Amino acid sequence: MDLLVLTVLLPLLVGTSACFGLGKLTSVHGRALTALAAGGVTLAALLCLLSMAPEVLAGQTLLVQYPWAPDLGLQAGFRLDGLALMFGLLITGIGLLIIMYAHRYLGADDSPGKLYTLLMLFMAAMLGIVLSDNLLLLVVFWELTSISSFLLVGYWGHRADARAGARMALAVTGGGGLALLAGVIVLGQIAGTFDLSAMLDQGERIQAHAHFPLALILILLGCFTKSAQWPFHFWLPEAMAAPTPVSAYLHSATMVKAGVFLLARLYPVLGGSGLFEVIVSGAGLLTLAFAAYVAVFRHDLKGLLAYSTISHLGLITFLIGLASPLSAVAAVFHILNHATFKAALFMTAGIIDHETGSRDMRRLGGLMSVLPWTGTLAIIAAAAMAGLPLTNGFLSKEMFFGEAATAQSGWAGAWAGGMWVAVVATLAGACSVAYSLRFVHDVFFNGPRQDLPHPHPHDPPWLMRLPVLLLVLASLAVGMFPAYTLGPLVEVAARAVLGGPTPPYHLALWHGFNLPLLMSGLAVLGGVVFYVGLQRHWKLHLHHPRGWTGRLFFTRALDGLIQGAQAVIRLTDIGSLQRHVAWMLVAVIVVAAWPFIETSLPLEAGQRTLLPAPASAIAVWLVLLVGSATLVLGHHDRFKAVLLTGVVGMVTALTFLALSAPDLALTQLSVEVVATVIMLMGL
Numbered sequence: 001m002d003l004l005v006l007t008v009l010l011p012l013l014v015g016t017s018a019c020f021g022l023g024k025l026t027s028v029h030g031r032a033l034t035a036l037a038a039g040g041v042t043l044a045a046l047l048c049l050l051s052m053a054p055e056v057l058a059g060q061t062l063l064v065q066y067p068w069a070p071d072l073g074l075q076a077g078f079r080l081d082g083l084a085l086m087f088g089l090l091i092t093g094i095g096l097l098i099i100m101y102a103h104r105y106l107g108a109d110d111s112p113g114k115l116y117t118l119l120m121l122f123m124a125a126m127l128g129i130v131l132s133d134n135l136l137l138l139v140v141f142w143e144l145t146s147i148s149s150f151l152l153v154g155y156w157g158h159r160a161d162a163r164a165g166a167r168m169a170l171a172v173t174g175g176g177g178l179a180l181l182a183g184v185i186v187l188g189q190i191a192g193t194f195d196l197s198a199m200l201d202q203g204e205r206i207q208a209h210a211h212f213p214l215a216l217i218l219i220l221l222g223c224f225t226k227s228a229q230w231p232f233h234f235w236l237p238e239a240m241a242a243p244t245p246v247s248a249y250l251h252s253a254t255m256v257k258a259g260v261f262l263l264a265r266l267y268p269v270l271g272g273s274g275l276f277e278v279i280v281s282g283a284g285l286l287t288l289a290f291a292a293y294v295a296v297f298r299h300d301l302k303g304l305l306a307y308s309t310i311s312h313l314g315l316i317t318f319l320i321g322l323a324s325p326l327s328a329v330a331a332v333f334h335i336l337n338h339a340t341f342k343a344a345l346f347m348t349a350g351i352i353d354h355e356t357g358s359r360d361m362r363r364l365g366g367l368m369s370v371l372p373w374t375g376t377l378a379i380i381a382a383a384a385m386a387g388l389p390l391t392n393g394f395l396s397k398e399m400f401f402g403e404a405a406t407a408q409s410g411w412a413g414a415w416a417g418g419m420w421v422a423v424v425a426t427l428a429g430a431c432s433v434a435y436s437l438r439f440v441h442d443v444f445f446n447g448p449r450q451d452l453p454h455p456h457p458h459d460p461p462w463l464m465r466l467p468v469l470l471l472v473l474a475s476l477a478v479g480m481f482p483a484y485t486l487g488p489l490v491e492v493a494a495r496a497v498l499g500g501p502t503p504p505y506h507l508a509l510w511h512g513f514n515l516p517l518l519m520s521g522l523a524v525l526g527g528v529v530f531y532v533g534l535q536r537h538w539k540l541h542l543h544h545p546r547g548w549t550g551r552l553f554f555t556r557a558l559d560g561l562i563q564g565a566q567a568v569i570r571l572t573d574i575g576s577l578q579r580h581v582a583w584m585l586v587a588v589i590v591v592a593a594w595p596f597i598e599t600s601l602p603l604e605a606g607q608r609t610l611l612p613a614p615a616s617a618i619a620v621w622l623v624l625l626v627g628s629a630t631l632v633l634g635h636h637d638r639f640k641a642v643l644l645t646g647v648v649g650m651v652t653a654l655t656f657l658a659l660s661a662p663d664l665a666l667t668q669l670s671v672e673v674v675a676t677v678i679m680l681m682g683l
Contacts, residue, residue, distance in 0.1 A: 002064045004078040007048040007088070008127045015041035015120030023113010031112045035103040038116040039096060042123065046092035049085060056085045057488050059495075063133060063197060077133030077195055082492025086332065087130040087261055089489075090339050094253045095123050097467035101347055102245035104463045105354060110243075115155060119249065122148040126254045130261060135184045135194045142180060142222070142258065146173045149255050153242040165238040168554070172225050172235040180222025180262075186215040187269070200268045200499055207273045216270055219262070220279055227259025229317055230287040233310045234554060240302040244350025247302055251309055252342035257335060260313060263320045264331065268499035272323060280321030281407075287314030289424050292431035296438065296530070301349040301359040304435055305342065308385060311428065312338045315400055322407055325503045329494040330399035333507070336486060337392040337478065341384035344471035345439070348378045351460050351468070352443065357453025361442040364452075368444040373459045375444040377468045384475045386436035386527065387429060387520060392478035394520070395507065401425060401516035426519045426526070433527020434534070441531075482507035624651040639680075646676035 018037040025033065052062060061081040068076040080088070099116065106112055125148055128141030147170075154166030188194040190209045191202050199206075206212055223229075228236040236256065240247055250256070263270075263280065270276050288311050295307035312334070319331035351374050352367065353359045368375040380391070387397030404425035459465065478485045487507055494502045511517070572583055649672030656665035 002078075003048045003052055004062060004064050004080055004131060005066075007045050008078070008124055008131060010041050010045045010048070010124075011120040011127065012124035015124070016117050019113055019116035019120055021113075023111060023117060025113075031106075032103070034112045034116055035099060038120060039099045041120065042092055042096045042099060045123075045127070046089070046096060049080075049088045049092060052080055053085060053089075056080055056082055057492055059492065061197075061496075065133070068134070068137070074136065074194065075134060076137055077197065078131045079133040079197060080131060081496040082489070082494070083261070083264060083332075083496035084130045086336065086489055086493040087257070088127060090253050090257075090336070091123060091126045091130070094339060094343050094471075095119070095249060097343070097470060098245050098249040098347075101248070101350075101464055101467045102243075104461050105243070105245055105350055115152075115243070115245070118148055118152050118155070119246075122152060122250070122254070126258065129258055133196050135188060135196065135199075138262075139177070139181050139184055142226075143174070143177050145255055145258060146170060146177055149173070149239075149250055152246045152250060153239045155243055155246060156241070159241060161238075162241040165235075165241040169235045169239045171558075172232055172554070176222040176225025176232070179218045179225075183215045183218025183220075183222065186211055186218065190215060191269075196265070203269050203272065203499075206269055212273070213275055216273070216275060216279075219266065219270070220283075223259035223262050224283060225259070226262075227256050227313045227317065228287075228310045229259070229283045229314060230290055230310075231553065233287060233291065236310055237298075237303050237306040240300070240306050244302070244346060244353065247305075248343050248346035248350065251306065252346055253339035256309060256313060257339070260316045260320065260331070260335065263317065264328070264497045267320065267328065267497050271320075277321055277323055281318050282321070284314045284316070284318030284321055285421065285424060287311065288318055289314075289428045289431075292428040292435070295435040296431055296534070298435075299361050301352060301361060301364075301439070301443070302346070304361075304439060305345055305349060308432070308435060309338075309342060311432065312342070315428075319400060319403060322403060324403060324407070325498055326399075326505055327403045327407075328497045329490065329502055329505055330396060330403055332493045332497060333399060333486070333490050334396035336490070337384070337396045337475070340471050340478070341381045341391070341393055341475050344377065344381040344468045344475070345385060347464070347468045347471075348374060348381065351464055352457075354464075355454060355457035355460060361438070363450045364443045365446045365450070366444070366448050367457065370457050371444070371459050373465055374468075377465070377472050378444065379440050380472045381468070381475065382436040382440045384479070385439075386433045387523070389509070390476065390479050392475045392482070394479060395482055395509070397429065398511070398516040398520055401429070401519040402514075405515050405519065422515075422519065426523050429519065429523030430526030430530055433524050434530040437527065437531045438534070480509060482509070621651075621655070624648060624655070642676060642679045645679070646672055649675070 015038060018041065019034055022030065022034040022037055025031070055062060061079060063077065063079045066076045068074045099119065102115060102119075103112070106115065122145060125141045125144035129138055129145065132138035132141060150166045150170040153169050154162050156162045184194070187199075187206070190206050190211055191199045193199055225232040236251060239251065242250070291307045291310035291314060295304050295311060298304040298307055316331050316334055316338070319327040319334070349359060352364065352371070355371065355374075356364065356367070358364060384391035384393035387393045401422070405419070405422040407421050474485075483506075490507065491502060572579065649668065653665045653668040653672065656662075656668055
């Protein structure tokens with residue numbers, strides 16, 4: 001079996017089966033064996049990707065095709081290029097760390113078999129998305145991520161917030177998935193194929209088609225809902241009711257990256273059009289600034305990280321929306337960097353919750369003295385999130401500042417040569433520094449702790465610290481030696497996005513004194529000032545309009561849908577069989593009459609045999625309609641109802657006779673006579 005297919009099938013079949021079976025073991029050794037099985041399958045999938053990595057890094061694209069629906073010309077294709085390799089390594093590499101972390105995170109009452117089975121299912125779905133060469137197959141895996149994430153977010157089903165968050169996530173991402181399916185079908189009809197290997201070279205021809213804007217809008221709806229772009233962002237903070245391993249995996253490195261992955265994958269097809277640049281860069285910039293501001297004021301640790309994730313996803317979306325090849329390189333680089341430091345921060349938040357019993361920063365404080373290891377790792381990861389020097393976040397943030405300062409396309413070049421974009425980017429950077437400061441200072445310093453459920457916290461076991469330590473070390477290694485650590489992977493991934501060679505660029509810690517460095521300095525200074533004056537800004541935040549967050553719109557739309565459904569039920573479900581039959585008859589009549597309405601043809605028109613219909617046939621059919629209607633209205637009188645039933649049957653027999661079916665007419669007539677006589681005798 002091809003290694004590409006094996007990479008997907010390992011977690012899909014082996015992982016889910018093993019974890020489901022071993023999950024029945026409730027002993028300590030049974031729980032450890034379940035975690036070991038999940039980790040072993042994930043490691044095997046990671047090794048499969050690493051074994052193919054040298055060929056991809058050498059510039060090759062690995063492709064395998066299997067017959068799917070030959071009569072329709074569909075094949076189940078899988079491809080591994082630089083972009084797929086990068087995401088595959090993120091999915092399996094961080095997934096392995098999450099499994100290690102979850103083993104010590106789960107409580108005695110939590111089911112490891114359930115969690116690991118769902119994680120394996122989700123991992124397989126994500127690998128299917130990034131490795132699919134057929135867009136329809138990609139949509140199948142896309143929907144599988146929505147379903148599995150619904151189950152993961154609702155893992156603690158006994159909690160109302162988990163159930164509500166899972167429903168909201170499924171409603172938003174599921175609706176976006178339907179839009180994506182429609183967009184993919186339109187795009188496939190335009191291109192004449194659903195295979196990416198054949199479609200990616202047809203960008204100019206596809207964009208010249210009249211239906212391209214429709215396909216673009218539908219696909220962007222799917223991407224924006226999945227990657228939590230404004231105004232579809234509100235489901236992500238609600239999904240923080242999930243266990244922290246789920247949040248660290250789905251909402252930092254995998255599920256929320258699916259939307260930006262598809263934008264990057266289809267960049268050769270969709271990118272370059274003015275509509276794409278305006279919508280994508282505009283939505284990304286708005287999401288970046290809005291979510292960065294809101295994150296500063298979240299009290300919940302995971303809520304702060306959720307809005308931070310939304311902001312960074314907006315940053316990546318904005319970079320993809322620009323018409324600059326260098327911005328695509330920056331987007332690829334930041335996808336990698338964000339996944340590492342954000343997964344570390346989510347796991348840190350889980351450690352704090354695990355040890356103190358609270359994630360409310362108003363109750364936390366002074367934890368550095370009792371959680372020194374956790375505090376040190378959190379400070380470094382938060383520095384990467386803020387974009388401070390010597391971290392990987394600093395490098396990709398500087399690339400972002402450079403692209404924002406020189407942006408000339410889409411919304412970026414609409415005013416003042418794009419300089420206003422640089423201002424917005426700097427302000428968003430200041431907010432990121434402010435919420436990073438708050439994450440560190442309010443939790444690990446800032447006075448004594450207040451009424452914690454666990455009053456004596458301590459550093460967690462090494463199995464919970466090790467994944468965070470590895471991710472933090474990776475952030476530092478990339479920050480200091482980017483060209484040696486991620487340089488080749490970024491290069492092949494960016495080439496896959498652009499569909500050709502990359503522009504000249506240099507991954508290094510120091511680029512001299514320039515405008516991006518000045519913007520970084522202003523962002524740090526502004527973030528510190530913002531945090532110091534937070535109490536004044538807090539009042540401003542408390543009075544800002546809440547409706548623009550999108551959650552209120554979703555809630556009202558859902559309430560309206562429920563009220564509309566209840567109104568329909570009140571109108572139709574009144575315990576009357578006749579009312580139900582009447583509604584069905586109305587529907588049948590409307591469907592039957594619609595072609596005549598559309599074509600504006602008279603009833604007697606037509607050129608086929610038996611058309612135009614003779615007047616006698618039309619008269620018989622009118623009798624049939626009148627008899628049926630009278631039967632419905634007069635059903636309370638049994639004698640009349642039986643006679644009218646016989647009349648309807650007789651007219652039907654005459655219709656068969658008029659249509660040259662005497663044998664059928666005779667049979668119908670015999671049945672009607674006998675049935676009418678029997679029913680009359682029974683009265």
